[in-house]
Amino acid sequence: GQNIDQPTEMTATEGAIVQINCTYQTSGFNGLFWYQQHAGEAPTFLSYNVLDGLEEKGRFSSFLSRSKGYSYLLLKELQMKDSASYLCAVRALYGQNFVFGPGTRLSVLP
Amino acid sequence: EAGVAQSPRYKIIEKRQSVAFWCNPISGHATLYWYQQILGQGPKLLIQFQNNGVVDDSQLPKDRFSAERLKGVDSTLKIQPAKLEDSAVYLCASTQTGIQTYEQYFGPGTRLTVT
Numbered sequence: 001g002q003n004i005d006q007p008t009e010m011t012a013t014e015g016a017i018v019q020i021n022c023t024y025q026t027s028g029f030n031g032l033f034w035y036q037q038h039a040g041e042a043p044t045f046l047s048y049n050v051l052d053g054l055e056e057k058g059r060f061s062s063f064l065s066r067s068k069g070y071s072y073l074l075l076k077e078l079q080m081k082d083s084a085s086y087l088c089a090v091r092a093l094y095g096q097n098f099v100f101g102p103g104t105r106l107s108v109l110p
Numbered sequence: 111e112a113g114v115a116q117s118p119r120y121k122i123i124e125k126r127q128s129v130a131f132w133c134n135p136i137s138g139h140a141t142l143y144w145y146q147q148i149l150g151q152g153p154k155l156l157i158q159f160q161n162n163g164v165v166d167d168s169q170l171p172k173d174r175f176s177a178e179r180l181k182g183v184d185s186t187l188k189i190q191p192a193k194l195e196d197s198a199v200y201l202c203a204s205t206q207t208g209i210q211t212y213e214q215y216f217g218p219g220t221r222l223t224v225t
Contacts, residue, residue: 042219091212096212097158
């Protein structure tokens with residue numbers, strides 16, 4: 001089975017940097033994904049890590065340590081529109097199914 | 111490229127009634143997923159199809175939920191009879207097998223309220 005943990009809520013200020021952590025325990029691993037979900041909308045893909053290290057994509061970066069079962073999503077130069085839930089998901093080694101974490105609700109304040 | 115289509119967008123039913131949701135994935139996407147997302151939680155996988163075959167339905171409450179993808183394209187998810195705890199958003203997603211990242215594309219979801 002797989003278990004994924006994320007903080008429930010976080011608050012940050014416009015223009016700041018925020019790091020959202022994700023820890024996972026899995027019997028098989030074939031990639032970790034981050035999705036953004038605005039209230040009332042479907043999740044949209046942000047980033048993907050399958051090897052250890054940092055992946056950078058504009059204002060968003062994601063880090064993975066497979067040995068520690070740990071990932072984080074880093075958001076820089078926060079904007080009000082970044083207020084959303086951020087979902088960490090692990091893809092299984094076989095079958096390609098995904099297990100999602102509970103999500104972290106981020107509020108960006110002016 | 112058209113996205114994942116779902117209908118209806120909203121549905122309100124009474125407990126013990128039945129309901130069906132429809133999903134049309136992105137053209138060419140062989141893998142289709144149905145998720146249940148309860149308010150404040152992450153999506154929970156109900157069933158995964160590869161073409162018209164079931165890959166994983168271990169979390170599908172089979173006494174009341176059923177799903178099919180007869181021609182390997184669009185899919186329907188049915189609940190019969192519905193319970194209050196089935197109130198949730200039902201998300202359909204698809205992936206293009208063979209592409210390295212296997213990124214999922216989600217539809218807009220169907221918000222179900224059971225009263």
